[in-house]
Amino acid sequence: xxxxxxxxxxxxxxxxxxxxxxxxxxxxxxxxxxxxxxxxxxxxxxxxxxxxxxxxxxxxxxxxxxxxxxxxxxxxxxxxxxxxxxxxxxxxxxxxxxxxxxxxxxxxxxxxxxxxxxxxxxxxxxxxxxxxxxxxxxxxxxxxxxxxxxxxxxxxxxxxxxxxxxxxxxxxxxxxxxxxxxxxxxxx
Numbered sequence: 244x245x246x247x248x249x250x251x252x253x254x255x256x257x258x259x260x261x262x263x264x265x266x267x268x269x270x271x272x273x274x275x276x277x278x279x280x281x282x283x284x285x286x287x288x289x290x291x292x293x294x295x296x297x298x299x300x301x302x303x304x305x306x307x308x309x310x311x312x313x314x315x316x317x318x319x320x321x322x323x324x325x326x327x328x329x330x331x332x333x334x335x336x337x338x339x340x341x342x343x344x345x346x347x348x349x350x351x352x353x354x355x356x357x358x359x360x361x362x363x364x365x366x367x368x369x370x371x372x373x374x375x376x377x378x379x380x381x382x383x384x385x386x387x388x389x390x391x392x393x394x395x396x397x398x399x400x401x402x403x404x405x406x407x408x409x410x411x412x413x414x415x416x417x418x419x420x421x422x423x424x425x426x427x428x429x430x431x
Contacts, residue, residue: 246285246322278322282315357393360413360425367392374425380415382423399427407431 356366362378369389375381403411411429 246281246318278319278326281322282319357389357396360396360427361415380425382415382425403427403429 357369359365359367359376359378359380361380362376365377367380367389368375369387369392371386371388372384373382374384374387374392400411407429409429409431411427414426414428415423416426417423
């Protein structure tokens, strides 16, 4: 029971070892090392507490009775199976994270639209004579396409970022006689 508790508390150590071992070495190999280490530590503590067991022999040499060795082997196998469960759970978690990331990337690829620079939430609707968004942005244009608008926004942002580290903000301006325009301003 103490070995199992020690193994559970060494979970972070186990996962670090598993990560270092790489994807090629999974299963018993990295796990068995930690189980052996945990059992040796527990054996050392048990030996130090009981007066008749003092000495430096490893536990396999101290236990010569076949029944005791069988119990020791059974404990070791149980601990190894616990360790493998932790590794499988970790692998499942990695696969889930990878699937989520792939789904997000697929979603980004699927949306070819231009995100509204004002609200930064919705895609813009771009037609030949207007650009609009659900947030209220409505600008009259001439011969505008998504490609042109994206290119204009990207070049303007790139030009700004070459001179300033801060992010600019976009607003819609309307004058008395002017039509609505998209204005980029920087707080700095």
